[in-house]
Amino acid sequence: MTLKLRSAGASDRGLIRSGNQDALHSGTWLVAVADGMGGMAAGDLASAIAVGAITPLDVETPEDVLVAALQNGIKLATERIRQAVAEDPQRQGMGTTLTALLFARTGSCLALAHVGDSRAYLFRDGVLKQITRDDTFVQMLVDQGLITPDQAGSHPRRAVVTQALQGDEVSPTYATMVPRAGDRWLLCSDGLSNVVRADTLAEVLAGQREREACARGLIDLALQAGGPDNITVVIADVVDEP
Template sequence: MTLKLRSVGTSDRGLIRSGNQDAMHSGAWLVAVADGMGGMAAGDLASRIAIDAVAPLDVETPEDALVAALQTGIELATARIHQAVEEDRERQGMGTTLTALLFSRTGSCLALAHVGDSRAYLFRDSILKQVTRDDTFVQMLVDQGVISPEEASSHPRRAVVTQALQGEQVSPSYATMVPRVGDRWLLCSDGLSNVVRPDTLTEVLRETPDRDACARRLIDLALRAGGPDNITVLIADVVDE
């Protein structure tokens, strides 16, 4: 049995923003979502730099080199963002989230890298699990027991990110997992996760097997919920070929 990753991605500006600061990569070995911040032009640039830095990882990679490859990609993104800020001081403060999943050449392992508040969810055996942890002020309050997860979803400071790729030292989280046939991964920017409930995400992922239709349906739901932010959705299925 040879497991493969099959992915599609789509992005929408939303109903409020004048442009789209999200960027993504949907490939055979690598899927990634980045959500830029720090002003229109700078946010666009930061997210694109991050995706361009990790995109070359979309190649056959040995299991024992997955995390190191992602680390190298993030280090390159950090250096390039730092250089971009040095070239134009008005870009000071620009940054981007990054959530990336890299599949091994044998299909026996995958690695996940994450910084910021974009998310990776795993839909397995009809159960949806948020695999990444938000690098946000409200998540810190939840971890400390100050507020509940329900209160976090409507907290006025829920958009405050505590860590992002901004050209300085950063501490991304990394994880490795063993994929299974039938696994479905959802990577998204907070334009989806902030406005569409997890139970709704679960329903759509379960009832819409076609990847393109699933991604489009999730975008539509975010738009119906007001589309206050850019929305990026990436669906990746683990299949047996």
């Protein structure tokens, strides 16, 4: 038996925004969420560029090159965003978050890449854990002990990211982990995590085993909470298959 990744994703523009600047990839080996910023067309473009740059990684990859593959994908995304800004100066300032998970062909390892404030959560043995750390101004305040995590959720500057893919040098976070059968990963834009509590996320992840329905159920909760932003969700399950 070999561990495999099975995923499903969904996205919604929410109830306030006129368009959707998020992008996602939900594949066999790779899952990713990107949240664009910097004006309507430019935000759309930045997130699409980022996801487009790493989508070719959705292939069987040896575990010893997982991180290098993600690094190369992010480097390509950065170059393409830089080129897009050079082609049209009105795109100056556009950028995107990116959170991506790449599963090894052997099923023995996975790698995670993260920049910005889209999140990756791991639901394992009934416990939900946020794996990524937000690259945001309020997270810096939390780290410095100036505000509590609860205060961060309602802080007026909670949407201010401290780094994103914008065509210049960036320092993404990379990590590797050993997957287990039964693990459930949630990747999401802040349109979900800003308005739905972690304990509620855990309840849905535990209660709805069907991936597509789980993704839609989480989006529905964000909409019920006002849907102030675009909402993107990817559910990825680690399964034991022959």
